[in-house]
Amino acid sequence: MSSASEQLNQFGWDEWFDAKAHEKGSAEHRLARVVAVDRDQLLVIDESGEFRAKLAGRFLYMTEQSIDLPCVGDWVCIQYSTSDMYGIIHDVIPRKSVLRRKAAGDIIEYQMIASNIDVALIVQACHFDFNVNRLERYLVMVRNGHVHPVVLLTKTDLVSPETLQQLIEKIRSAGINTEVIALSNVTGEGVNNVREILQPGKTYCLLGSSGVGKSTLINQLIGRHILETKVVSGTGEGRHTTVRRELIILDNGAMLIDNPGMREFGILGAEEGMGDSFADIYALASKCKYSDCSHSNEPGCAVLSAIEEGSLHRAHYQNFIKLRSESEFHDLSYLEKRKKDKAFGRYIKSAKKDLGITRK
Ligand SMILES: Nc1nc2c(ncn2[C@@H]2O[C@H](COP(=O)(O)OP(=O)(O)OP(=O)(O)O)[C@@H](O)[C@H]2O)c(=O)[nH]1
Numbered sequence: 001m002s003s004a005s006e007q008l009n010q011f012g013w014d015e016w017f018d019a020k021a022h023e024k025g026s027a028e029h030r031l032a033r034v035v036a037v038d039r040d041q042l043l044v045i046d047e048s049g050e051f052r053a054k055l056a057g058r059f060l061y062m063t064e065q066s067i068d069l070p071c072v073g074d075w076v077c078i079q080y081s082t083s084d085m086y087g088i089i090h091d092v093i094p095r096k097s098v099l100r101r102k103a104a105g106d107i108i109e110y111q112m113i114a115s116n117i118d119v120a121l122i123v124q125a126c127h128f129d130f131n132v133n134r135l136e137r138y139l140v141m142v143r144n145g146h147v148h149p150v151v152l153l154t155k156t157d158l159v160s161p162e163t164l165q166q167l168i169e170k171i172r173s174a175g176i177n178t179e180v181i182a183l184s185n186v187t188g189e190g191v192n193n194v195r196e197i198l199q200p201g202k203t204y205c206l207l208g209s210s211g212v213g214k215s216t217l218i219n220q221l222i223g224r225h226i227l228e229t230k231v232v233s234g235t236g237e238g239r240h241t242t243v244r245r246e247l248i249i250l251d252n253g254a255m256l257i258d259n260p261g262m263r264e265f266g267i268l269g270a271e272e273g274m275g276d277s278f279a280d281i282y283a284l285a286s287k288c289k290y291s292d293c294s295h296s297n298e299p300g301c302a303v304l305s306a307i308e309e310g311s312l313h314r315a316h317y318q319n320f321i322k323l324r325s326e327s328e329f330h331d332l333s334y335l336e337k338r339k340k341d342k343a344f345g346r347y348i349k350s351a352k353k354d355l356g357i358t359r360k
């Protein structure tokens with residue numbers, strides 16, 4: 001790594017990105033990390049501070065999908081010129097991890113929420129909000145994006161220690177081995193356990209339903225001075241109106257991404273299944289000859305006959321197949337793998353018992 005890129009380590013740059021930048025031939029460019037996106041303007045940070053930036057016309061022209069445009073958390077190749085108040089973004093360095101959600105509608109389109117997140121803190125409140133199935137859906141989304149999950153149970157002040165213990169047992173008996181931190185923003189209990197896992201140079205985000213205490217927790221984690229915004233131009237001079245920063249650097253050097261997309265993520269990402277847009281296909285599927293019909297070539301498939309008859313649009317069906325292979329397949333493969341792991345664990349246990357091996 002060059003010394004310039006070493007200075008970027010504080011913002012999460014590492015050997016992984018370095019290797020990707022070399023592969024792409026972008027290693028010679030100046031690099032910066034996106035801390036906010038405001039329509040066509042971006043706010044980026046590098047070792048010399050924060051700058052406004054815009055996308056290069058050529059980059060915009062060459063980009064076919066909106067998910068390939070820079071989002072919060074991305075590393076970008078940037079050029080600064082003395083004549084322009086904006087830095088010009090020429091490229092995006094490949095993403096190590098992503099949080100994205102399906103855009104509404106039949107066409108399979110994804111919307112980027114943020115990238116290059118190391119750990120997602122999945123927040124549920126002990127009181128009212130707690131739901132293991134929803135937790136599993138969040139875990140699937142997060143792991144599909146290659147983000148490491150940690151579960152936060154908030155509002156412990158509203159439940160008895162026994163109830164809290166039962167909630168944790170429910171999580172464990174669902175086969176979820178993810179680290180769980182219980183906390184109360186009111187008493188402050190457990191908040192330090194969250195602080196302890198936040199490492200400098202790593203990027204975190206909070207996911208969870210509205211009202212579970214994410215903002216309250218973020219406010220506890222943020223030092224006051226971070227809220228003051230000083231935005232300079234590409235030349236390093238002048239001040240401009242404030243952009244709401246979505247990537248926040250905490251006092252200890254850990255980074256926290258909190259953006260509007262993340263706030264809606266729970267509803268559109270983890271909670272909306274495929275059912276809504278493909279209700280017609282699911283209705284037909286119940287009439288297929290085989291209950292495990294994949295609707296691709298089976299005899300007696302009601303979905304395929306509906307296409308033949310013209311009562312189901314082929315394009316709609318193709319979207320269904322594509323989305324199923326892209327999303328449900330990954331989701332299921334993760335859940336199935338975990339079930340298998342669990343089954344394997346039981347198998348090992350019983351085999352040990354048969355052989356008379358017991359834990360000392
Ligand atoms: N009793 C109790 N109340 C809490 C706790 N944490 C947050 N609250 C309260 O719960 C309400 C919602 O908290 P927020 O932090 O705004 O929740 P949020 O998750 O940020 O919600 P959105 O901004 O809608 O995503 C507020 O009235 C908080 O004061 C807690 O640990 N215990």
Ligand SMILES: [Zn+2]
Pocket residue numbers: 285288289293294295296298300301302303304
């Ligand atoms: Zn079928």
